[in-house]
Amino acid sequence: MSTTKSKKTTKPPPLPPQEIQQTYTRFQNDLQTLAGKIGELEQEAEEHSLVLTTLDEALAEEPERKCFRLVGGVLVERTVKDVVPALQTNRDGIRKVIATLAEQYKTKEDDFENFKRDYSIRPANIG
Numbered sequence: 001m002s003t004t005k006s007k008k009t010t011k012p013p014p015l016p017p018q019e020i021q022q023t024y025t026r027f028q029n030d031l032q033t034l035a036g037k038i039g040e041l042e043q044e045a046e047e048h049s050l051v052l053t054t055l056d057e058a059l060a061e062e063p064e065r066k067c068f069r070l071v072g073g074v075l076v077e078r079t080v081k082d083v084v085p086a087l088q089t090n091r092d093g094i095r096k097v098i099a100t101l102a103e104q105y106k107t108k109e110d111d112f113e114n115f116k117r118d119y120s121i122r123p124a125n126i127g
Contacts, residue, residue: 012118020119027112034105041098048091055084 015023058065063081070076115121 015119020121023115024121027108027115030108031105031112034101034108038098038101038105041094041101045091045094045098048087048094052084052087052091055080055087059084 055067058067058080063079065080066077067080067083068075069078069083069086
């Protein structure tokens with residue numbers, strides 16, 4: 001048995017121009033939404049890191065020092081030693097979500113490029 005790779009030479013199904021435009025716009029919107037969400041989460045992860053940097057000093061010097069944390073819209077009093085692990089867990093979770101969204105973005109971007117290639121879509125020169 002030979003193991004030759006065959007390239008896909010199947011043509012995409014013919015679509016009316018209006019449907020091609022709608023699909024193109026949907027791809028753009030999806031990519032923009034994913035990029036926006038990734039940006040928001042990166043900012044949130046950075047905020048967690050800044051707070052952790054500040055609290056690390058307090059943790060080393062006064063682990064029983066009280067601090068306040070917003071949990072579900074309610075401000076609760078905790079100690080630094082209780083808050084730091086929770087913040088680290090949250091930040092790590094946010095970073096995992098960012099990685100997942102980045103993979104989704106890359107996949108969607110690849111699909112978009114294939115779509116543009118399949119339907120011979122090129123940017124219009126406006127000017």
